[in-house]
Amino acid sequence: MSLIDLLKKQGYHIIGTHGAIKPCLWLNRSIKASGSCYKASFYGISSHRCVQMTPCIACNQRCLHCWRPVEEPFSIESWDRPELIVEQSLAEQKRFVSGYGGTGATDRQAWKEALMPKHAAISLVGEPTLYPYLDELIAQYRDRDMSTFVVTNGTRPGVVARISPSQLYMSLDAPDHETYLKACNPVSDLWDRVNESLEVLRSRPGQRSALRLTLVKGLNMIDPEGYARLVKKAQPDYVEVKAYMHLGYSRYRLPREAMPSHAEVLAFARKVADAAGYRPAMDVELSRVALLSKDGSARPIG
Numbered sequence: 001m002s003l004i005d006l007l008k009k010q011g012y013h014i015i016g017t018h019g020a021i022k023p024c025l026w027l028n029r030s031i032k033a034s035g036s037c038y039k040a041s042f043y044g045i046s047s048h049r050c051v052q053m054t055p056c057i058a059c060n061q062r063c064l065h066c067w068r069p070v071e072e073p074f075s076i077e078s079w080d081r082p083e084l085i086v087e088q089s090l091a092e093q094k095r096f097v098s099g100y101g102g103t104g105a106t107d108r109q110a111w112k113e114a115l116m117p118k119h120a121a122i123s124l125v126g127e128p129t130l131y132p133y134l135d136e137l138i139a140q141y142r143d144r145d146m147s148t149f150v151v152t153n154g155t156r157p158g159v160v161a162r163i164s165p166s167q168l169y170m171s172l173d174a175p176d177h178e179t180y181l182k183a184c185n186p187v188s189d190l191w192d193r194v195n196e197s198l199e200v201l202r203s204r205p206g207q208r209s210a211l212r213l214t215l216v217k218g219l220n221m222i223d224p225e226g227y228a229r230l231v232k233k234a235q236p237d238y239v240e241v242k243a244y245m246h247l248g249y250s251r252y253r254l255p256r257e258a259m260p261s262h263a264e265v266l267a268f269a270r271k272v273a274d275a276a277g278y279r280p281a282m283d284v285e286l287s288r289v290a291l292l293s294k295d296g297s298a299r300p301i302g
């Protein structure tokens with residue numbers, strides 16, 4: 001089965017020829033006024049107004065913790081224009097949200113708001129920095145009065161240096177080279193580029209940034225001081241320390257026991273914070289995630 005067919009089976013809607021959108025479980029809860037994603041607590045993002053999308057389903061890593069079928073190769077012959085991707089992402093989101101209109105469990109106010117998204121999470125699957133028009137894509141959402149989060153694996157430092165989303169996230173899934181090769185299984189050795197991107201983040205003090213550590217027990221949940229050294233190199237505004245969740249295709253690569261508990265995440269996050277000179281700001285037990293910042297506070301996106 002092709003990557004597109006596998007993603008469709010997992011509930012992704014394909015947009016253009018190499019993008020995708022998937023309304024997340026938190027949109028479903030938020031539209032029924034029964035819960036919100038941790039990004040609502042940390043950054044003030046309304047889950048029911050968030051479009052979770054990617055302009056590029058291809059990736060240059062094959063992380064063991066990834067929920068997607070990353071082993072499937074995907075080649076892109078020509079790139080879709082950003083306006084097409086943005087318009088299709090918003091049309092698909094609207095089509096999905098419209099379906100909630102007639103159900104009794106829906107909060108009418110939240111439903112009306114959800115028809116007018118305010119945020120694009122450019123992070124769903126694949127590596128968005130492989131898309132050559134990423135800066136234009138961000139600008140298109142901005143022109144529609146939407147904030148943007150971009151999550152990159154950091155393997156394209158030139159793009160990390162250039163793009164200006166509302167918050168630039170970079171995944172940091174290893175404290176050292178050897179663990180990187182094991183945990184992220186890149187198509188070629190990209191560790192030097194990941195390190196270069198950390199330096200780039202530091203060189204952009206005006207750009208709001210976050211490092212995200214996804215902790216997998218028995219794999220990369222080691223050496224908090226090693227992570228702290230890399231955090232110090234990048235000096236991001238925030239560090240998210242999050243548990244791996246045993247979901248999707250990652251279940252074929254990792255055992256269930258690889259998921260740390262919330263208490264284990266908090267203890268690890270505290271060690272990273274102490275060694276990097278950061279402070280715990282918030283945590284959300286349901287998502288097993290802790291937020292660190294330099295002064296122990298978090299500022300909403302605005």
Ligand code: SF4
Pocket residue numbers: 059060061062063065066067068070124125126127153
């Ligand atoms: S970088 Fe992201 S999309 Fe690519 S394999 Fe890793 S987790 Fe999946």
